[in-house]
Amino acid sequence: MVIAVALILIVIGSVWFHFWSPWWLTPLSSNWSLMDDTLMITFVVTGFVFVVVNLFMAYALIRFRYRADRRAAYEPENKKLELWLTGLTTVGIVIMLAPGLIVLADFVHVPEGASVVEAVGKQWQWKFRFPGKDGILGNTKPRFISNQNPFGLNPDDPNAQDDVLISNSELHLPVDLPIQVLLRSYDVLHDFYVPHFRVKMDAVPGIISSLWFTPTKIGRFDLACAEYCGIGHHTMRGAVFVEDEGSFQNWLNNQPTFAQTIAKQTIGSENSQVRQGRLLAEAKGCLGCHSVDGSPGAGPSWKGLLGKTETLTDGTTVVVDENYIKTSILNPNASVIKGYSPIMPAYQLTDDELNAFIAFTASLSATNNTADNLVSKGKQLAEQQGCLGCHSLDGNASAGPTWKGLFGKTETLADNTTIIADEAYLKEAILNPNATIVAGFAPIMPPYTFSDEELNALIAYTKTIQ
Amino acid sequence: MAHVPYQEALPLHEPKSFWTRYVWSQDHKVIAIQYTLTAVAVGLVALVMSWLMRLQIGFPGSFSFIDPSTYYQLVTMHGMIMVIYLLTAIFLGGFGNFLIPLMVGARDMVFPFVNMLSYWAYLLSVLVLMASFFVPGGPTGAGWTLYPPQAILPGTPGSDSGIVLMLVSLILFIVAATMGGLNYVTTVIQARTYGMTMMRLPLSVWGIFMATILALLAFPALFVGGVMMLFDRLLGSSFFMPAVVSMGKMLDYQGGSPVLFQHIFWFFGHPEVYIVALPAFGIVSDIISTHARKNIFGYRIMVWAIVSIGVLSFIVWAHHMYVSGMNPYFGFFFAITTLIIAVPTAIKVYNWVLTLWQGNIHMTVPMLFAVAFVSTFTIGGITGLFLGNVVIDLPLSDTYFVVAHFHMVMGVSPILVVFGGIYHWFPKITGRMLNDTLGQIHFWLTFLGTYAIYFPMHYLGFIGMPRRYYAYEGYQFIPESAQDLNVFITISALMVGAAQFIFLYNLAWSAFKGKPAGSNPWNATTLEWQTPDTPPSHGNWGDRLPIVYRWAYDYSVPGAEKDFIPQNQPPAGENPGGAATT
Amino acid sequence: MRTRHQSKKTWTPAVGMIDISNHRFSFSLANEKFGLRIFLAVITSLFLLLMISYQIRMKLSDWDSLPFPGLLWINTAVLILSCIGFQWAKIAANQNNITRVKITLLGGGLFTWLFLFGQMLVWKQLNNMGFYLQTNPANSFFYLMTALHGLHLLGGLIVWCKTSIQLFRDKKIGDLSLSIELLTIYWHFLLAVWLVMFTMMQLK
Structure with a gap:
């Protein structure tokens, strides 16, 4: 009766394995505890059936093993028993299905006031987009996608301008706030899956699908693609960082908006402020005395100027910071650098213009810190x-x-x-x-x-x- | 017109040469063996592929020729071969062809020429599939589900030629399956012998019959999806292809719907799994009944369950699509229908166990496999209940939980029935018994081994370990210990794979040297065991068709002399043909 | 025909052999006729799925219906004529009128070839007007459905060829009346499929 023993051992082994094994659901870090509960109900009901069927079978195999002096019973059917079994099974099914449908209704109805973020899947990385200050995500179309406009945003759509773009597969979210993730794909099917949050949904090119959840724990959570999408499917990973509201806002503010990414690309790698400063420098004639490439002139070269330590004519040393530059524009001869004549005229620039100019100077220093900034x-x-x-x-x-x-x-x-x-x-x-x-x-x-x-x-x- | 005499009067052409007897044969028994040998051969190829996949998962990076591209090709070809070219072909073309005419009392299938064509079309489809290994880019690596847009876009292996050959091969298979299917259905309905009413048919026939009806109605969906995808790939249409930017380039497609493909595919795909499961249900009922010397418990409800499972299988398909981005409200409907289909399925499990109750059980090798089927199918079916419930499916979809589930219900249970069925009917096919010791070894290694592979695998799914991943480095939510479990599973898989060679050796050796079996070594009641010759000769029944007097399960009838009464044994006091003995 | 309740307890002691010629679940039909009907169920499944996909795809935004070349109406008429041919051949076969069978059978087949030729002309016309297969899903569906319908007709024509050759060679009808009947059923079915598809494609 080895087979009966085997079945009994399998039952014992399976139950033991379930309780001993270190492999269980990842610690829940979202609001979907009801999903885990529904799973447990199913586990209990089906686990019971598994144990009973196997043990009953094992018992039958032992008790009714072949003996030449016996005959099997002749029992074509037993209506009553079959009805009972059908009834009990139906009850069991309802016990499992009903909670499932209730939680599904929850999942299908996104709560009022949930914030929105878009997750875009593309072979083989994730990008994210927040709606920005206007709270509206701008329109996208595949034909706008380019190296310069990787999100495919419609440049004529005013709602798109303030959309915050994240391209490094890392999403930050504020804790305890419900969030609806709208899913989009460039190319093939992908799937946004964070095991700790429980929910997942395919990103399908051509449509927008969605899921929602409320992160409840602060921390870093793996994001894995869960729909086969080609040879890089297994490397299409990202991360979701859940943090407190303050840190989240901080992070969000440091991410570029669509407008900024467009501007930065309009002229080489200058943003508009640097451009303004450069135009100013050209218009006001500064470049007549100050070079940008380190060559000597009537005035100190601007290359690598910002942050440099200089000696003034009166022997004191000064670090060339924003304030110093502002003073040397508004009142140059009060602090001339040693080795240069006090011949620079004063320029009355507005605060904005001064800041633009400083941005320009900074860019010169930056590009010349070859190593780091490059x-x-x-x-x-x-x-x-x-x-x-x-x-x-x-x-x-x-x-x-x-x-x-x-x-x-x-x-x-x-x-x-x-x-x-x-x-x-x-x-x-x-x-x-x-x-x-x-x-x-x-x-x-x-x-x-x-x-x-x-x-x-x-x-x-x-x-x-x- | 009196029907059976019409069937009996149909001409039966006797093959004359070696070629028409063993190669271009129109005899259902030869065709069955042809189907089975081809299916086993291609199944071995897929088995080796599974070893390679497990080697990569268990020991990542150890085999430099298994790069991500190769790995995904293995995943795809293993899956497609196993589901379609092995399981479907062996249950319908193998078991169906052999058993149906014998069990219904016919001389052969009703369209023997078409039946023969069906096998050669199947063989051609296998060859076309194998050819995809030799085209540039290799076979398709899109997953057996072949989802667009990835299946035909760069970034997926074989998106150039491999996918085309795969789709052509599937179309050929569908032609083969249709030709076979017409035979099986028509033979069961039209060619039953005297006294063989539908409700006297053994459950093996009911299972295969219902599965064939499903195949005839569901394969057209795969055909439609396949042809449309071929059009998208070769002719630039946009049935399934939306506007996409692939590898930096915007392609010419627009407006198509990838989800439409999934609907079409799974409308086929779900009945497909029942095309595999229903014959298994039927066959296991007969094996349990015969070896427990007891009638199957609740025959009528078993038939009703087979029919209702078949019908219901057409309205559950979108439970494969809960996370596809389809209309979320569909989930309510499909979760309900899916959990409803569990009821007749559960009843069948109870009835198998209740057949054992108060039986007189011979623990032969076929019986061992049948018992193992009940145990593994129970757990496989149970995990289906998890996945059928949408909100439990959300975390578990596309994880190893799904892989464990479908291997249990498709790869373990039905394969155990294939083995059990072969051990059971081998004596009728060859006239010899398979070696019992080798059978026992094969059984224990396979049963315990597959349990060791797939039971723990569910827990990898609970962690959230995604499927169809080449490697798992860099994911912090997967603990180190999961890799240990992967190693354990890999080693178990290699061992189970190796054990199958014991079976193959047994088959080859016993066909020539096995113990002679006689015509009815198991003392079974069904008609196939009552043939005048073993192996049955062409035409099966000699001069006269058998006459059936009783149902297929007269085991241990109270008051009977022996513990079984063959279906064609007249009642006491009657001669064959209905005349009284005195 | 005696009716019998299917789920009778078939394990109750047999009272003798039951000749299932009167039994409800088999049909007094030649095997081939039964088999053909099953095959027609399969083909129905195929075209039904195509038409459902068509309906679903039609709802999406980029649908742009095709213009309908008048030739399609002529082709429909030709197909109807071929069905009349086959039907007439069947009647003639029952009357054993071999000359009439030869004429009508040939007629049925030839009109079908004409239909297929006409369909290819329609494709060519559409192509010339710039309505290529990949331009628009409505186009793709049109080409796909007409192609599959045409392929099924072609399959039937292979059987028609075989039957016709045999008819002319044997100079008698004999067993061929079954083939002719099967061909007729098949043709009527494919005509019905064509009419349904054609109507569906006209409705916007």
């Missing part, structure tokens, strides 16, 4: 342009080669030639990817048209990933 610019580009959807930073295989240790590496291309991944190769790989595919990878990378400066930034960033 790298951070490269990092920003990599996140916004979606490179990290296919290229990992931690050495793991993905849709494209990992960037870890990439720079200077010797690689074999698909056509069996060997190359060294130097600057020239990397630039070519970005501008014309499918001509330079590394062996073992599919030729699916789209070409990117970056400026020289952007290419340098990306390469600088790549170099730092060892």
Whole structure:
């Protein structure tokens, strides 16, 4: 009667496994405790059936094993018993189904006053969009999607201008506030799934789907894509940070709006304030005496000026900060730098103009802090342009080669030639990817048209990933 | 017109040469073996694929040739082969072809030529599918569900040629299944012998019959979805393709609906799982009954359950789509119908167990497999109740909970029935018994092994571990210990896979050297065991068709001399044909 | 025909053999006729699903209905004529009028070829007007449904060819009356499918 013993052991083993195993639902961090409760009800009802059926069968196998002197009973049917069993089963089904439908009604009705955030899935990363101060998400259309406008926002839609854009797969949310996540996809099916929040929903290109929840615990939660979406499906991860209202607002305010991202791209990498400062410098004739590239002139060069420590004619040292610059514009000869004549006229600029000018100066210093700012610019580009959807930073295989240790590496291309991944190769790989595919990878990378400066930034960033 | 004499008068062509007897055969028994051998062969390919997948999951990165692209191709081909080319083909084309004419008392299927064509169309579909390994880009890696837009867009393996071959292969399979299906249905309805009423049919026939009706009505949906996807891929239409920006480029498609494909696919897909399950239900009823020497408990309600499960299976499909982005209110309807279908299914489980109650049970190898089926199907069906309830499905969808569920109900239980059925009917097919010791070893390794693989897997689903992932690094919510469980599952899977070779060896060896079985080694009542020859010759019944006097389950009839009465044994005091003995 | 309650307790002791010729659940029908009817159920499932998908897709925003070339009406008439041909052939076969069978059977088939040719002309016309398959889902559906319908007719034409050749070779009707009857049923069915689809595509 080994089989009967096996069944009994299986029942005991399964029950024991359930209580012993460390693998259970991730700790609930949202409002959907009723989902867990419904699951437990189902577990109890079905667990009971599982135990009873198996044990009953085991008993029958032992008690009614073959004996030559016995005959089996002859019982074609037993209407009464069958009716009872049907009835009990139906009751069990109702016990499981009813709570499920009630909670479903909850899920289908998004609460009044829930805030809204959009999650966009794209092979193989997540982007997010908040509606901004006007509380309305702007219109999008696939034909607006471009390197410059990765969210595909309609530039003519006034509601879109203040939408806050997050491109690095990391979403922040305020705790204890219900949030409706509107889901959109560029290309294929994806699915927004945070195990701790319980709910998930597919992002389908062509429609907008949604789910809602209220995060109840502060912390960092994994976001995983839960609808197979191609060879990068397993790397399409993100994170949701739930924090208190203050920290959340802080974070939100530091993210660029659509308007800002557009402006930043209109002229090279200048934003409008820097542009204003530069125009001012040109219009007022400053460049007649002050160079921007370090070459000597009647006045000190502006290259790397901001933050520098200078000695004045009276021997004191000063750090060239915002205040100093403002004073030297409004009242130049009060604090001339040693080695220069006091010939600069005073300029009466408005506060706004002064700030713009300082922004311009800062940009000169910034671009000349080659190392740090170029790298951070490269990092920003990599996140916004979606490179990290296919290229990992931690050495793991993905849709494209990992960037870890990439720079200077010797690689074999698909056509069996060997190359060294130097600057020239990397630039070519970005501008014309499918001509330079590394062996073992599919030729699916789209070409990117970056400026020289952007290419340098990306390469600088790549170099730092060892 | 008197019907059975009409059937009996139909000409039966005797094959003459080796080729018409064993290759271009129109004999249902030969066709059944052809189907079974082909299905097993292609199933072994899929089995090896499952090892490779498990090796990657259990020991990530250890095999450099299993890159993400290859992995997803394995996932897809393993799934499609197992569901369609193995399970469906073996239950309908294998068991259906062999058993139906014998169990209803016919000489062969009613359209033997079409039946033969059906096998060759099936073989062709398998060859086309295998061809996809050799085209540029390799086979499709879109998942067996082949969802658009990914199935035909770059970023998914095989989106160029592999998907085209897959769809063509499926279309060929559907043609084959239709040709076979017409045979099975017509034979059951029209070609039953004298006295074989529908309610005297063994449940094996009811199961396969109902499954065939489902196949005939549901496969057109797969056909429609497949053709439309082919149009989208090859002709640029937009049935399923919305405006997309793929790999940085905006494509020409617009306005199509990916969710429409899912509706069409699952309208086929859900009945498909019952196409696999219903024959298993029927066969296991007969095995339990025979080896427990007891009539099946509640025969009428078992028939009613098979029919109602079949009918209901057409209105539950969107329980595969709760998170698809479809209208959320649909969830209410489909959750209700899904949980309703659980009722007749549960009744069947009770009835199997109640058949054992007060039986006189021989623990033969077929019986072991039947008992294992009841146990594993119970748990598999139970986890379906979790997933059928929308709000429990939300956290569990697309996790390993689903993988564990469908392997239990599709991969473990029905396969146990396939094994049990082969051990049970092998003596009739070959005239020899399969080796019992090897059978026992095969059984225990398979039963305990598959339990070890799939029971703990549910708990990986509870954690939230997503399915169809090549690797799990970088996810903080997955504890380290989950990887240990993955290793355990992988090792169990490899062991279970290896155990199947014991079975194959047993099949090959016993076909020639097995103990001679006689015509009815299990003392069973059903007609197939009452043939004049074993293995049955062409035409099955010799000069005269059998005459049926009783239902299929006269085991342990009170007052009878033996503990079974064959269906074609006349009542005491009557000669065959109805004349009195005196 | 004696009716019998299906779920009678069939385990009650048998009172002798039951000849199921009178039994409710089998049909006094040639196997092929029964089988064909089952096949027609399968084809119905196929076209029903297509038409439902059509209805669903039609609701989405980018639907732009096709212009209807007048040729389609002519094609419909031609198909009706071919059905008349087959029906007449069936009657003639029952009367054993072999000459008439030959003429009408050939007629039925030839009109069908004409229909298929006409359908391809319609496709060409639409293409020339710029209504390509991929331009719009309404177009895609039109091409798909007419193609599948045409393919089913083609399948029937293969059987028609075989039957016609045999008729001319054997010079007698004999067993062929069953084939002719099956062909007739099949043609009427596909005509019905065409009429339903055609009407559906006209309704906006």
